[in-house]
Amino acid sequence: MTRIAVLGSTNMDLVAYVARAPQHGETVTGREFRTVPGGKGANQAIAAARSGAEVTMIGAVGNDDFGTRLRATLDHSGVDTDLLRTVEGPSGTAHIVVDDEGGNAIVVVPGANGTVTALHYDDEAAITGADALLLQLELPMDGVFAGADAARRHGVRTILTPAPVQPLPPELLEATGLLVPNEHEAAALTGIADPHEAVTALLRRVPEVVITLGAAGSMYASRFAEPVTVPAPQVRAVDTTAAGDTFVGALAVALGEGRPMEKAMAWASAAAALSVQRPGASSSMPYRSEIDAEAAAS
Template sequence: MADVVVVGSANVDQVFRVDRIPEPGETVLSTGFSTARGGKGQNQAVAAARAGASTAFIAAIGDDGFGRLTAEGLTEDRIDSSRVRTVDAATGTALIAVDPRGENTIIVEAGANARLAPLDAGDRESIAEASVLLLQLEIPLDTVVEAAAAARAGGTTAVLNAAPIADLPVALLADLDVLIVNEHEAAHLRASTGATELTSLVETVVVTLGADGAELHRRERDVVRVPAPRVTAVDATGAGDTFCGAFAAALAGGAEVDDALGFAVAAASLSVQRHGAVPSIPRRAEIDAALAR
């Protein structure tokens, strides 16, 4: 039985380092290139596992080289991949451009991720037995809704990172315990649902603020803000996913939500100091050391 179950996407990232992000219609030359595992679901599963949580991953990959790379990597990170299915589609791919400040643009081809539907009885059982379910929006929305409902039925804490942002059914939001969004995503959900405060829809809302840290909003309670340490960022790819995975791991380990927030901010601040998504995700000892500082 896993402490954290992640239902989400698995991609392989192809990363181009550029002097600046190209404008529409413009061609720029790359100063470096790398290929590494990625996808919001996989990134968050790796982050949870490296932060110390026993982690299981429910995902879909293709029967191809990128799929094999993904499977091998999950094994290396000691993630339970028994619920990862192989489907008749190419493994998801992301093309990423990163500039010297660490800013990026990302294009994602869903591929096999679009075939992660529906969940089966084994998937639902894994969710119900976990302490925390972690979701994102790079897989079919119906699967996200189904997984959140399974968590609610099983008494599992359901956490949704609403990225990439989409209009969400109120029924899904009602099944969540924690919603994680950045400022843009929060504004979109307020506009699409008509909610003045997102805590009227989900009791606990975490708003990530990039280099400024994160905020914790809880119904009828004061806002808690955790600043991020000042670091030299080289690549922001996967930082939000590192935050989400570390946050879920801390919750699964019994941390109060305030402490989980600080733990997640520390993890994300480490990740931006390295290149890549999965390659940049820190391990528990590093996060603890950063907190001690």
């Protein structure tokens, strides 16, 4: 079984559903509100576990009700939470507005995630024993780099989602094996709007890149191969909040099982297509049997 370590955030998502998102200074009436366990780290951990991997979550929650619920959700999804610390203070939260087109806008308040600035001994041991380490940018950069550096020293593949997008230190990029931005993040990192041109710029910094393109699928390029685009199943999106995290979690599992990159991307796209047809983050993520069925039908 593929073993995945995830060093990342856990947040309680506070989600408001609206016909359209408010403009600056405007108030709109929503039709529904939900609290859904999420956070990019927890989302990727759950996605990977439901896709069939053995997953260890490294991070922190607060000693509040949200923290208890976040841990329970990970446990219920089969994620090992022994290395998920409980710290004094509030858990992280994400304040999300979802419109009728399935688009979203998100404000993240780090809370307990902000305390993860270094690895503990057991954290490094879990990374050493993994087939891949999944990283995102909702933890302090010191903590993210500590994980990437440990993975590099032990020959573990690092898969980095550069979100929320921000300038990436050269030392982090040097320790990254596969970078997985969406097209907007790729543009922000390079200053180049066209993802086909942006990927060339990104390959100067990392050896492999997958850019997710929403309904258009995903594009892969490496320093040793020409770019290739893999289409996504065509579905009607209800909520795209966790699409990218679902894709990354499933992709890591598929690669860990030895699938060629294009087939791994197609399988991950099937997982993401299922997730966008359901509301919420972790609650929308499909199980392996569902992904297999969707991929076979695509």
